[in-house]
Amino acid sequence: xxxxxxxxxxxxxxxxEAKLGVTLGRLExxxxxxxxxxxxxxxxxxHRVLNRGVSFSxxxxxxxxxxLQAAGVVDGRVxxxxxxxxxxxxxxxxxxxxxxxxxxxxxxxxxxxxxxxQKAASRLGFTLDNYTLSMSGVCQHCRSKSxxxx
Numbered sequence: 262x263x264x265x266x267x268x269x270x271x272x273x274x275x276x277x278e279a280k281l282g283v284t285l286g287r288l289e290x291x292x293x294x295x296x297x298x299x300x301x302x303x304x305x306x307x308h309r310v311l312n313r314g315v316s317f318s319x320x321x322x323x324x325x326x327x328x329l330q331a332a333g334v335v336d337g338r339v340x341x342x343x344x345x346x347x348x349x350x351x352x353x354x355x356x357x358x359x360x361x362x363x364x365x366x367x368x369x370x371x372x373x374x375x376x377x378x379q380k381a382a383s384r385l386g387f388t389l390d391n392y393t394l395s396m397s398g399v400c401q402h403c404r405s406k407s408x409x410x411x
Contacts, residue, residue, distance in 0.1 A: 268292055275349075279332035289315050290325045291349070294335065298368075300346035336390075357393070360400035369396070 272291040276283045293309040294301065301309070307322045326347055329335040337347045356369040374394065382389040399407075 268295060271295065275334050279329075279334045281328065281332050281334070284325075285315065286317055286321050286325045287329060289313060289317060290322060290329065291334070294347065294349050297348065300338075300348040302344050302346055306347065356396070358396045358398065360403055361397050362399055362403040365400050365402075369394075 269288065269292070272288050272295065273283055275291060276287055281287065289310045290306060293306050293313075297309075303322055303326060304319070306326065307317070307319045310317045310322065326335060326337070330337050330347070334350055335347050336350050336352070337345050339345055356371065356374050357366050358369050359366045378392045378394070379389055
């Protein structure tokens with residue numbers, strides 16, 4: 262996906278607000294994370310930067326992500342107990358609904374769900390940094406296909 266001027270401007274503003282120097286590597290990492298539909302592991306960020314035609318070592322991606330995370334521009338967390346994933350700050354709070362038959366995944370943007378997460382954290386004495394709610398079911402398309410087979 263070609264980077265638009267709007268995307269580049271957004272990434273430059275993030276770097277400037279965090280008082281970080283604007284480098285090609287940081288811009289590319291931020292652009293990849295901005296375009297991602299889910300948090301990414303470092304190797305996937307590296308792969309996507311390379312696919313954009315930018316020669317950037319894996320060590321440089323680690324370094325850029327570490328600086329971006331330290332500045333609060335990128336969030337990182339351990340996922341599935343062993344993988345560390347990264348996303349733009351404030352974007353890891355996601356509610357996902359996945360079809361168990363075809364794997365289609367939809368993000369569910371519902372302020373009521375966010376409110377429930379906040380209330381639960383508060384009731385238990387926590388400050389909520391991020392959350393992920395995974396729901397599963399069978400999508401309308403797969404239900405329709407199964408009805409046709411009957």
